[in-house]
Amino acid sequence: MPHTYKCLINGELINTQANLTVINPANEKTIDQVPDCGAAELDKAVQAAAAAFRAWSNKPIDARRAALMNIAEIIESNQDELMRLLTAEQGKPHEQAAQEIGLSALWLRGAASLDLDDQIMEDSDERLSRLRRVPVGVVAAIVPWNFPVLMAVQKLGSALLAGCTLVLKPSPFTPLTTLLLTELIRDTIPAGVLNVISGGDHLGPLMTAHPGVDKVSFTGSTATGKKVMENAAGDLKRLTLELGGNDASIVLPDVDAKTVAQSLFWSSFSNAGQICIAAKRVYIHEDIYDAVAAELVDIANQVKVGDGSEQGVGVGPIQNKRQFERVCELIQDAKDQGYKFLVGGEPGEDIPGYFVPLTILDNPPENARIVAEEQFGPVMPLMKFSSVDEVIRKANDSDYGLAGAVWATDTDAAVEIAEQLETGTVWINEFLHLSPLVPFGGHKQSGFGADFGREGLEGYTYPQVITVKR
Ligand code: NAD
Secondary structure, eight states, X not given: OOOXXXXXXXXXXXXXXXXXXXXXXXXXXXXXXXXXXXXXXXXXXXXXXXXXXXXXXXXXXXXXXXXXXXXXXXXXXXXXXXXXXXXXXXXXXXXXXXXXXXXXXXXXXXXXXXXXXXXXXXXXXXXXXXXXXXXXXXXXXXXXXXSHHHHHHHHHHHHHHHTOEXXXXXXXXXXXXHHHHHXXXXXXXXXXXXXXXXXXXXXXXXXHHOTTOOEEEEESOHHHHHHHHHHHGGGTOEEEEEOOOOOEEEEOTTSOHHHHXXXXXXXXXXXXXXXXXXXXXXXXXXXXXXXXXXXXXXXXXHSEESOTTSTTEEEOXXXXXXXXXXXXXXXXXXXXXXXXXXXXXXXXXXXSSOOOOOEEEEOOOTTSXXXXXXXXXXXXXXXXXXXXXXHHHHHHOSSXXXXXXXEXXXXXXXXXXXXXXXXXXXXXXXXXXOOTTSOBOXXXXXEESOBSHXXXXXXXXXXXXXXXXO
């Protein structure tokens, strides 16, 4: 049976014999099927991207900017349809799905304003050295399931603006909105410049090992990121890896408990906690611990968990069964160890859908699995601290180094702490804020390279220096 959702290869919408079933995580019912592409489709997509590369990279950057602006406009014109489909396949409430779609359009406009001007490195009596940026070629872009549209658009925006062509693969759990968007925008981009192929987890390794791919832009777990790096080593493909995190939030005693709790709550529970940069460990100074904890519990009791297509739902289900089982396992471990729950902790009611109640844990030890591991779900461990040195040491005691936050009235004190954190981003008095103009990347095992801003764009290029002897 032909699929409603098709892949895009060399400007043509294609079907495959094999298919993948996509389900709605709020009710576990099948939404639709999508093509399950394999080596043959990948070869065609890579060939098409390679063939389109010269002409696309030779276009003036303003023409490529215009392509990004056109895509942004199409996203906005189809906001409602995209938003509904995103909620159905990903689970996030309509309001948050609308934010993701809206932000995707804004993101492209922001990214389109970036530049890759040449830089003069030496201008002396002896020589003139000019550094220019040349696009790497064909990019394989691999996207996870937590922000399927925004992350696809972020990769597409950077690659296309830099002059690369690409083969993009959505997560097998959330390919629908990406494939719908692809169909909507396909006439705005020359054939072969953007190719989108859906497929199971077998497809990623084929992409990262493909000899026709020059760069891999991967967002996903650290475990998979390591496999990507290994696979890409064969021919030294360029790499950007945006991986997992176990971000610490540090709350100093001079804050207003009620105000901070509001932001803190959503920094952990937005998207059901399935955000790489969610606050996954929350350290609160002992003088204000009880007050902040009480406010957080209060909010948790008011926020409704449910099907994201229903009105009034603030937090949707976990996106897939594998992740649901992992979060349940971490909660069970916390119970087995006798840790104290302030709220939640009882998943697995016998109803369809991967729902986990909003769960807050009271001061589990540092070696608790829920503290030491990335939970990627709606479970917030609160830990008490008494000294700044102690909390910095604990925050840094992780193989991850993605982001972190410090909450304080005295922002100078907060910045002093921020400078000692081993992470790529630190926010003071906010969280989750990313911008197309500001580089973002993880330290340690949270990533390799950076996305966004000029630095992110440069990741899609090689530096080339031309020196004229005078
Ligand atoms: P995942 O690593 O399981 O999958 C990510 C993508 O990689 C999917 O498209 C998958 O099909 C593909 N894939 C699977 N095996 C592969 C392989 N061997 N080679 C190449 N590709 C392969 O991650 P996920 O479960 O989809 O996403 C959750 C994880 O992603 C979390 O750890 C989260 O922190 C991380 N994440 C990081 C960022 C960031 O910007 N740093 C953003 C979002 C999510």
